[in-house]
Amino acid sequence: MGAGLRAAVLVSPAAGRGRAPAVAAAVLAELRAGGVTPELLPATTRADAERQAAAAVSGGVDAVVAVGGDGAAHAGLQAVAGTPTPLAVVPAGTGNDLALALGVPGDPAAAARAVAEDLAAGTATTIDAGRTGERWWATVLCCGFDSAVTDRANRLRWPRGPRRYDVAILAELARLRPRELTLVLDGEATTLPVTLVAVGNTAWYGGGMRVCPGADPTDGRFDVTVVGPVSRRELVRTRPRLAAGTHVEHPAVTVHRAARVELAEVPGGSGLTTYADGERVAPLPAVTDCVPGALRVVGAGRRPAGGAAA
Numbered sequence: 001m002g003a004g005l006r007a008a009v010l011v012s013p014a015a016g017r018g019r020a021p022a023v024a025a026a027v028l029a030e031l032r033a034g035g036v037t038p039e040l041l042p043a044t045t046r047a048d049a050e051r052q053a054a055a056a057v058s059g060g061v062d063a064v065v066a067v068g069g070d071g072a073a074h075a076g077l078q079a080v081a082g083t084p085t086p087l088a089v090v091p092a093g094t095g096n097d098l099a100l101a102l103g104v105p106g107d108p109a110a111a112a113r114a115v116a117e118d119l120a121a122g123t124a125t126t127i128d129a130g131r132t133g134e135r136w137w138a139t140v141l142c143c144g145f146d147s148a149v150t151d152r153a154n155r156l157r158w159p160r161g162p163r164r165y166d167v168a169i170l171a172e173l174a175r176l177r178p179r180e181l182t183l184v185l186d187g188e189a190t191t192l193p194v195t196l197v198a199v200g201n202t203a204w205y206g207g208g209m210r211v212c213p214g215a216d217p218t219d220g221r222f223d224v225t226v227v228g229p230v231s232r233r234e235l236v237r238t239r240p241r242l243a244a245g246t247h248v249e250h251p252a253v254t255v256h257r258a259a260r261v262e263l264a265e266v267p268g269g270s271g272l273t274t275y276a277d278g279e280r281v282a283p284l285p286a287v288t289d290c291v292p293g294a295l296r297v298v299g300a301g302r303r304p305a306g307g308a309a310a
């Protein structure tokens with residue numbers, strides 16, 4: 001049954017500060033041992049990765065395996081979403097929120113074994129995916145404080161690594177103020193001051209923060225967490241509660257469900273953009289749809305979503 005199985009493998013060169021390339025050989029070996037022929041794609045940029053993965057899907061591979069963090073998965077997703085070809089994520093990045101939500105083993109070799117097992121057995125899990133303009137995403141789309149931090153961190157030349165985020169957070173905290181957004185949820189519009197909006201297909205973003213704790217990627221809808229105006233002090237004090245998802249009990253936080261989410265700044269806004277899977281997705285105004293069952297995944301369901309590695 002497993003004869004002739006082929007998987008295109010994307011390795012995110014910088015993921016996990018070099019962890020993805022370091023585990024790639026073990027991942028390829030596990031795939032081969034499980035009867036799957038890996039085809040390593042030589043992409044060195046995100047655009048190459050997307051193009052090469054799309055060509056591999058057209059060429060009839062049985063799966064696209066993304067080795068890296070959520071950015072690697074995001075690149076693979078562009079090629080497979082809306083097609084029957086499944087995506088596999090092998091967690092080796094700084095942020096592995098999709099792997100966490102899907103219950104993928106935390107160890108890259110074990111994750112690759114699970115992929116080969118599912119491909120050989122012909123089993124896959126189907127989940128929803130978000131679509132904003134032409135971009136697909138799988139985890140959480142965010143707009144507001146968090147997207148401004150990521151935007152700023154990406155513009156900083158110094159310091160390098162995760163410290164960039166610390167500097168960007170301090171800079172954005174210093175200029176923290178609510179932004180007037182028009183939020184349209186399944187056609188119902190409200191204009192309100194917000195600190196951030198998180199549109200969740202799955203629960204986690206930012207490397208293990210459970211921002212949309214009730215999000216279920218099989219229910220055909222997003223969970224939308226809206227954080228209203230909060231002071232700097234409250235934001236700093238409430239952020240640690242994101243890990244457990246208890247921030248939703250804060251009086252400034254509301255949670256909504258919708259299949260279509262439209263976000264726009266009121267005129268004179270500050271040029272906000274949206275990020276999803278840790279990647280820049282689209283500037284405002286942005287319309288996002290939950291596309292039911294758009295993504296098939298293999299190697300998932302080996303532990304509870306968000307659970308500790310088995």
Ligand SMILES: Nc1ncnc2c1ncn2[C@@H]1O[C@H](COP(=O)(O)OP(=O)(O)OP(=O)(O)O)[C@@H](O)[C@H]1O
Nearest residue numbers: 012015016044045046049068069071072093094095
């Ligand atoms: N195959 C690839 N080739 C080149 N670049 C890629 C590839 N896959 C992903 N990238 C890009 O590399 C960056 C980092 O990758 P990824 O998100 O997988 O790792 P990470 O460790 O979680 O990264 P970060 O900590 O920077 O978020 C992303 O911006 C992504 O777009």
